[in-house]
Amino acid sequence: MEAGKGRVLCVDDEPHVVRALHWLLRKDFEVHTTTSATEALQVLGQHDFDVVVSDQRMPGVTGVEFLRDVRKAAPRAMRILLTGYSDLDAMLRSVNESEVYRFVTKPWDIKALPKLIAEAVEISRSTPVVAAEREEAVPATAIQAAESEAAQAHRPATVVLRDGESILLIDDDDGIRRTVREVLGGGVPVRHASNLAEAVHALDQAPASVVISDVRVGKVDVTRLIRLMKQKHPEVVAVVFSGVQDAQVVMDLINQGQVYRFIPKTSKPGLIRLIVDSAIKRHRQLADSPEARRRFQVEAAGEEARRSLHRDVEQSALAFAGASPGALAPAGAAGFVEEGSDEGQGFLHRISGGFRRLFGA
Amino acid sequence: MRLPALAKREAAPDPSDAAVSKAHGPAGPVQFRLVRYFTVASLVAFAVVAAAFAWFEAKRSDFFRDVQEREGAFFNSTQDQFARRQEEAALRDLLAIHEAGNVNLTRLFANALWERDFAPFVARAASVPIDHCRAIADVVDAKGKTVAPPEKKACFAEAGQRIMALPGFREIDAKVVDSMKKTSVFKIKVFDLRGVTVYSSEHAQIGEDKLSNAGWKRALAGTPASELTHRDRFSAFEGVVENRDLISSYLPVLGPGTDRIVGVFEVYSDVTPFLAQIRGTSTQIKASAAANREKVARVSEENQSQVEASSRVQVGSLLAVLAVLFGVLFLIVRRADGIIAAQELDRDQAHQQLAQSEKMAALGQMVAGVAHQLNTPLGFSKSNVSLVMDQLDQLATPVKVATRISALVRQVPGDKIVLDVGRSRGAIEAIDAAPEDVAAMKEMLGDVLRGIDQMSELVVHMRDFTRLDRARVSEFDVNGGLKSVVYLAKSVIPNSIEVVEAYGPIRQIVCTPSQLNQIFLNLIINASQAIEDRGRITVATREEAGYVRVDVADTGTGIPPEIQERIFEPYFTTKPEGVGTGLGLNVARDIARAHGGDITVDSRPGHGATFTVVLPFEAGGETRAAA
Ligand SMILES: Nc1ncnc2c1ncn2[C@@H]1O[C@H](COP(=O)(O)OP(=O)(O)OP(=O)(O)O)[C@@H](O)[C@H]1O
Ligand SMILES: [Mg+2]
Numbered sequence: 001m002e003a004g005k006g007r008v009l010c011v012d013d014e015p016h017v018v019r020a021l022h023w024l025l026r027k028d029f030e031v032h033t034t035t036s037a038t039e040a041l042q043v044l045g046q047h048d049f050d051v052v053v054s055d056q057r058m059p060g061v062t063g064v065e066f067l068r069d070v071r072k073a074a075p076r077a078m079r080i081l082l083t084g085y086s087d088l089d090a091m092l093r094s095v096n097e098s099e100v101y102r103f104v105t106k107p108w109d110i111k112a113l114p115k116l117i118a119e120a121v122e123i124s125r126s127t128p129v130v131a132a133e134r135e136e137a138v139p140a141t142a143i144q145a146a147e148s149e150a151a152q153a154h155r156p157a158t159v160v161l162r163d164g165e166s167i168l169l170i171d172d173d174d175g176i177r178r179t180v181r182e183v184l185g186g187g188v189p190v191r192h193a194s195n196l197a198e199a200v201h202a203l204d205q206a207p208a209s210v211v212i213s214d215v216r217v218g219k220v221d222v223t224r225l226i227r228l229m230k231q232k233h234p235e236v237v238a239v240v241f242s243g244v245q246d247a248q249v250v251m252d253l254i255n256q257g258q259v260y261r262f263i264p265k266t267s268k269p270g271l272i273r274l275i276v277d278s279a280i281k282r283h284r285q286l287a288d289s290p291e292a293r294r295r296f297q298v299e300a301a302g303e304e305a306r307r308s309l310h311r312d313v314e315q316s317a318l319a320f321a322g323a324s325p326g327a328l329a330p331a332g333a334a335g336f337v338e339e340g341s342d343e344g345q346g347f348l349h350r351i352s353g354g355f356r357r358l359f360g361a
Numbered sequence: 362m363r364l365p366a367l368a369k370r371e372a373a374p375d376p377s378d379a380a381v382s383k384a385h386g387p388a389g390p391v392q393f394r395l396v397r398y399f400t401v402a403s404l405v406a407f408a409v410v411a412a413a414f415a416w417f418e419a420k421r422s423d424f425f426r427d428v429q430e431r432e433g434a435f436f437n438s439t440q441d442q443f444a445r446r447q448e449e450a451a452l453r454d455l456l457a458i459h460e461a462g463n464v465n466l467t468r469l470f471a472n473a474l475w476e477r478d479f480a481p482f483v484a485r486a487a488s489v490p491i492d493h494c495r496a497i498a499d500v501v502d503a504k505g506k507t508v509a510p511p512e513k514k515a516c517f518a519e520a521g522q523r524i525m526a527l528p529g530f531r532e533i534d535a536k537v538v539d540s541m542k543k544t545s546v547f548k549i550k551v552f553d554l555r556g557v558t559v560y561s562s563e564h565a566q567i568g569e570d571k572l573s574n575a576g577w578k579r580a581l582a583g584t585p586a587s588e589l590t591h592r593d594r595f596s597a598f599e600g601v602v603e604n605r606d607l608i609s610s611y612l613p614v615l616g617p618g619t620d621r622i623v624g625v626f627e628v629y630s631d632v633t634p635f636l637a638q639i640r641g642t643s644t645q646i647k648a649s650a651a652a653n654r655e656k657v658a659r660v661s662e663e664n665q666s667q668v669e670a671s672s673r674v675q676v677g678s679l680l681a682v683l684a685v686l687f688g689v690l691f692l693i694v695r696r697a698d699g700i701i702a703a704q705e706l707d708r709d710q711a712h713q714q715l716a717q718s719e720k721m722a723a724l725g726q727m728v729a730g731v732a733h734q735l736n737t738p739l740g741f742s743k744s745n746v747s748l749v750m751d752q753l754d755q756l757a758t759p760v761k762v763a764t765r766i767s768a769l770v771r772q773v774p775g776d777k778i779v780l781d782v783g784r785s786r787g788a789i790e791a792i793d794a795a796p797e798d799v800a801a802m803k804e805m806l807g808d809v810l811r812g813i814d815q816m817s818e819l820v821v822h823m824r825d826f827t828r829l830d831r832a833r834v835s836e837f838d839v840n841g842g843l844k845s846v847v848y849l850a851k852s853v854i855p856n857s858i859e860v861v862e863a864y865g866p867i868r869q870i871v872c873t874p875s876q877l878n879q880i881f882l883n884l885i886i887n888a889s890q891a892i893e894d895r896g897r898i899t900v901a902t903r904e905e906a907g908y909v910r911v912d913v914a915d916t917g918t919g920i921p922p923e924i925q926e927r928i929f930e931p932y933f934t935t936k937p938e939g940v941g942t943g944l945g946l947n948v949a950r951d952i953a954r955a956h957g958g959d960i961t962v963d964s965r966p967g968h969g970a971t972f973t974v975v976l977p978f979e980a981g982g983e984t985r986a987a988a
Contacts (some may be wrong), residue, residue, distance in 0.1 A: 020741035023748055057733070084740070085733035087830060106740035107817055110747040219871075246832035 005030045006121030007047055011040045011066065012055035012082065021053065028114055029121070037066040041073060049077045050124040051117050053104070056083040056090055064090050067098035078120035078295070080104055091250040095262045096275075101295075103251045127291045161188055161209070161280065168192075168208035170199045170225075172217040176241065176265070180212065183269040184276060196220055196309075197317035197351050203229065204354030208236055209283040210276065212263075215242045215249055220316060223249075224309040227256045228359045234293035235286040237279045239263060241272075310355055317351040395698040396691075403690060407683045414679050418672035425668045429661040436657050440650035448643040452589065455635055456608060460587040463610040463628045466546065470626065471614045474536060479551060479560070482529045483624055486559040489523045495570060509570075517557075521568020524559055537562060538598055547597035547607065548629035551614075552577055554622070563596045571625075576611035580625040586611045589632070597631075606636040710931060710947075717948055721879060725827030732820045739820065743813045750806045757799040822848045826882075828875045837874040839909055839976070840864040843900055846881040853886070857895040860885075865903035872980040876952045880960070883945040884913040884972050890936065891917025891970060907977055908958070914971040920964040928962065949974075956980035 008029045010021040018033035025031045032047065034040045037058060044052070052070050056063035067079045078101045081094055094100040101120055104113060161167070169180055172194040181190060191208070193199035195217055202208070211229065213222050226238045240253060243265035253259045260282055261275045286293050471479075494516035499507045509517075524530070537549055541562070551560040556572035571577040576586040587610040595602050607629050616623040769778060822845040824830070847860055854860065881900075888898045896916040903910055920928060927933045929950045934943030946960070953960045957977045964970035 014737050014741070016741040017737060020744040020748075024744050084736035085729060085824075085830060106736040107743045107813070108740055110744050110751075244832060246835055247830045249832075 006050045006118065006125075008032070008051045008053065008117055008121070009034070009040060009043060009047075009049045009077075010053045011035075011037060011058075011063075013058040014055070017055065017082075024110055025114060025117065028118060037061045037069075040066065041069060044070065044073050044077075049074055050121040051080060052077045053080045053082055053117070056081055057085075062090060064094045064098050064100075067094070067100060071098055076124055078124045080116070080120065082106060082108070088245060088247040088250065091247045091254075092262050092264065095250065095254060095259060100254060102255055105251075123295055127293075127295050162284075165209040165280065165283070166191060166206060167276070168199065168202055168211045170194075170211065170213035170217060170222055171241070173214070176214070179269075180241075180272070183272045193217075195316045195319075196222065196225060196313045197347075199225060200313050200351055200354050200358060203358055207233065209287075210237045210239060210279045212239045212241050212276070215240060215244045215253070220312050223253055223256065224305050224312075226253075226259070228306060228309060230258050232359055235283060235290075237283045237286065239275060239279050241265065306359060309359075310352075313351060313355055314348060317348050395701070396695050399694045400691065403687055407687055411676070411680055411683055415676045418676050422665070422669050422672050426665050429665060433654070433657050433661050437650075437654050440653060444643060444646045444650050447646055448639065451639040451642065452636075455632055455639060456587050456589055459608040459630055459632060460585055460610050463587070463608070463630060464585055464612055466628060467610075467612040467614060467626045470540075470549075472617060473540075474533070475614060475623070476617055478529065478533050478536065480623070482527065482533055483551070483553050483559055485527045485529070486524045486553060486557070487555070489520050489527070489557075491517065491520050491555065491557050491568075491570065494520055495572070517568045517570055518565075519568070520557070521564075521566075524557075524567055525564060530560075533560060534562075534564075541598050545631045546628055547595060547602065547605070547631050548627075550627035552625040552627065554581070554624065559624075562598055574611075576609070576627070577625050580611035580613045581622060583613050583622060585613065589636075595629070597629075602631075604633075605631055606633045608632050710951075713931065713944060714948060714951065717944060721875070725829050725875070728823045728827045729829045732824050735816065735820050739813055739817050743810065743817070746806055746810050746813065750803055750810065753799055753803050753806070760799060819848070821845075826875075826878050828878075831874070833875065834871065834873050836869040837872050837877065838869050839867060839877065839911065840902055842874055842878050843881055843902065843911065846878055846885060847900060850882060850885045850889070854889040854898075858889055858892050859895075859897045861897060861899045863899060863901040865901070867902050867904045867909045868978060870909055870976055870978050870980055872956055872976060873952075877956070877976070880949040880952050880974060881911070881913070883949045884974070887945060887972075888913055888915035888917060888970070890940075891915050891919075893918065896969075905975070908975045909978065911974040911976070912971055913974075914969060916969040919966040919968050920962065920970050921966050925962060925964065929960070 006029045008025055008031050010018050010025070010031060010033045012018050012021070012033075013035050015035050018035060022031045022033050029051075032043055032049075034043055037054075037060070040052075040054075052067065052074070054063040054066050054070075058066070063081050063083070067081060070077060070079055079098060080102050081098075081100045082104050083090075084106045091103075094103070102116060104116070167184070167188065167190045169177060169190055170193045171177060171180075177192055184190060191202050193202050199213075199217075199222070211226065213226060216222055226240075229236055230238060237260045238258070239261045240259050241263045244250070250262060253262070260279055263272055263275055494513060497510065497513040497516060499513070500510045502508045537560070541549060548562045549560070550558055550562070550566065552571050553559050556570055556574070556577060558567050558569040558571060561567050561569075576588065579586040587608055589606065589608050591604075591606050593604060595605050595607065609627060609629050612626045612628065613622045614624040614626055615621060825841065825845040826849055843864065844862070847862060851860060885898060885900065892898070892915055898916075899912070899914045901912045901914070924933075924935070929946050930943075931947040932943040933947075934941035936943075950960050953974055953976070957980050958975045961973050961975075962970060963973070
């Protein structure tokens with residue numbers, strides 16, 4: 001073992017691909033390759049890998065399934081999924097079951113891939129394994145199991161929060177809001193934001209432990225907010241609760257937002273409760289061990305993204321204040337609206353201040 | 362019907378199939394002409410029903426008339442019979458009553474007059490001989506009747522004279538006349554047992570012979586005999602009377618206290634007033650019978666006409682009901698026909714669109730598969746080539762150094778080379794300045810890399826076109842979609858056609874991108890097919906109040922005004938069999954409208970055509986065209 005060199009396992013049924021990866025990575029890493037998932041699991045037992053790169057489409061087993069096994073066998077290894085073509089189901093499962101670190105699409109970039117792997121090696125080596133990774137946080141069967149009443153019986157009926165912990169729900173659909181409240185039980189403090197401005201304001205007022213959010217509220221993309229928030233506050237756990245059917249969106253969310261779990265909107269209450277519960281646990285682990293946060297690091301968002309989000313937040317604030325200034329109070333914030341002649345401007349000012357505090361100038 | 366027609370584009374065309382699909386055209390296959398069949402069938406059926414009903418009604422009215430007539434006849438005959446019987450009975454009763462009256466009268470008479478007056482007279486009259494008169498033979502008169510000759514009559518008359526001359530005649534006559542005056546008895550005659558008229562209130566008849574008279578004979582046998590006669594003239598007690606109805610009764614006279622017949626009376630009594638009454642009653646009955654008959658006839662006539670009228674009304678109302686029924690059914694059937702036709706058309710279109718979208722889906726699946734397949738070799742090829750290119754730089758210096766050294770070795774005759782580092786450094790730097798062979802290799806590999814990038818681009822465009830891995834409805838950059846479509850369309854557009862892309866700044870719209878891509882592809886392919894030799898297709902976008910506008914303009918043949926309206930119809934095509942199905946624009950318009958937008962065309966023949974698609978920002982789409 002060459003000291004200091006990261007140890008990477010590449011799995012693809014196509015020998016040319018593993019060979020190409022080998023050539024690409026051999027200079028910087030100790031690269032092991034196999035063309036079969038079964039063999040890969042054996043190799044995994046013999047060495048302590050920092051990173052596992054797997055193809056999604058392989059004969060007999062999918063990359064997601066293989067990486068799920070990897071997660072159990074070698075929890076320390078960071079998992080990267082290589083895909084030729086994205087399909088939604090695989091994306092969702094890779095988030096919920098395999099906790100994939102990144103997706104890489106073929107053809108890969110020969111500059112970016114070694115960098116990404118180096119980063120993963122660095123994280124893998126420098127951060128402790130989060131306890132939950134040792135068990136199966138959301139086992140493959142949990143999705144089906146949570147849907148059966150019997151399974152719900154020995155699951156927590158409600159999610160229990162500690163002092164100072166809170167949940168923020170970002171969604172403009174009242175039905176979802178009600179569902180989440182019902183599912184989590186009356187005792188759980190859930191704050192609700194139905195637009196970007198409210199979300200920024202709520203986060204500024206008090207940090208959230210778990211953010212449950214749709215991909216968009218109205219027409220505005222919320223993923224930028226999640227990304228920026230994760231960048232500045234990695235201990236916040238993001239759960240996407242959405243009806244979105246777009247594999248690309250899910251892939252972007254993983255690569256840029258490090259979403260902890262993805263809940264399809266049609267999910268049964270049991271599954272939702274289960275996921276929120278485990279999200280809270282993850283938050284505690286992250287809060288307790290700052291080094292561990294790096295495992296869930298997001299791609300650095302550019303200055304441009306921050307500015308465009310700021311613009312949208314301001315627009316949302318203006319639209320909201322203009323449309324119904326009186327309706328701001330129920331957003332959960334007393335003194336939300338500045339007394340005085342220009343309510344809109346005051347509100348905007350406040351939100352902008354909050355935005356700067358949260359995400360920097 | 363449609364599917365085979367569509368399939369023939371892919372499969373080997375079956376000529377008969379093609380002919381069939383052409384022959385039927387867009388109107389559809391040979392249809393069951395519901396309205397026409399219904400009209401003919403129901404009119405025939407209704408006519409038969411109406412005729413049968415009318416025939417039954419006529420039969421019924423005939424039958425009724427028959428019954429009425431028979432009833433009338435029966436009634437009439439009953440009435441006639443009744444009148445006749447009544448008259449007969451009255452006459453019979455009259456006769457019986459008068460006979461009984463006369464018998465009593467005769468008894469009375471006999472009791473009063475016989476013993477004292479008639480018996481001795483009759484005994485005396487017996488002395489007058491009549492046998493000689495009877496001996497005179499009868500003659501046959503001109504009419505063939507046996508009559509007594511005048512001398513016989515004269516003989517009897519002479520005998521009468523002698524009887525009248527007998528004593529007691531005057532007293533008897535006086536008594537008879539006396540007692541019969543003012544009664545209805547007009548005449549009394551008395552015959553002795555020989556049959557000679559020994560007395561008659563009409564004296565001229567005394568002496569007449571009654572031997573052969575039937576009435577006398579019966580009376581002599583003990584039975585009274587009466588007869589109703591009419592006399593124009595009759596000599597009664599009080600002189601001659603005229604026009605009278607009389608009952609003449611021959612009555613046996615019994616000797617007082619015995620059953621012995623001692624003589625015969627003939628009594629004429631007048632019944633003219635009774636008979637007149639009877640006749641009057643009879644006439645009345647007859648008249649009322651006639652009146653009744655008339656009434657019955659009238660009533661039956663009325664009934665008949667009523668029956669006929671009602672049957673006419675019934676036939677009429679039946680016809681009216683049938684007419685209304687037909688009308689209603691006709692309306693229903695026509696409406697049903699319309700609905701069926703519309704449904705047929707709908708189904709047909711849905712079928713077409715389904716087939717179209719299935720085709721697109723299958724194509725998309727394939728393209729996606731190909732894209733994925735391509736990505737793997739592209740991935741490792743690109744990776745390796747890039748790697749080699751990077752490493753070639755490092756190779757350049759060693760290769761040059763080695764080349765230089767080998768040249769030096771060849772120049773030096775001895776076994777030793779002394780490397781003057783100071784000099785060599787400059788030389789090595791000189792080699793570095795012109796690494797031609799390595800540079801050439803890098804250039805070659807650069808081209809390979811560009812080739813790989815082009816292939817990657819193609820894959821990206823193919824994926825962008827099918828968008829199988831994306832949400833069906835999503836925010837979509839129309840310009841990006843058009844770029845992919847143009848990129849892919851170029852593979853089927855001849856090089857002689859230039860494609861100009863002039864994209865304006867437009868926002869993303871919420872829509873069903875794969876369907877919009879289908880519209881764009883249809884328009885661009887149409888444009889290229891309209892250009893005969895060289896030409897230009899311009900694809901432009903811009904924003905207009907609330908809409909994104911896409912123009913696809915060509916320099917082709919243009920569209921004659923008379924068919925501009927029809928090009929959006931399903932199956933309308935001017936292209937030869939196997940080139941166009943005529944569905945492209947129809948499907949495109951459906952998709953555009955499902956998105957809340959539309960497609961319009963502007964064209965002058967000879968100056969090309971411009972198709973304009975407008976799409977609202979919040980188009981959405983994904984309705985019926987989605988399938
Ligand atoms: N750009 C154009 N220039 C001239 N004529 C056109 C143009 N686009 C369409 N047309 C006319 O409209 C007709 C209908 O077009 P449409 O796309 O519906 O069917 P098609 O092209 O004939 O067949 P398909 O697209 O199903 O293969 C064409 O046959 C052609 O006559
Ligand atoms: Mg066409």
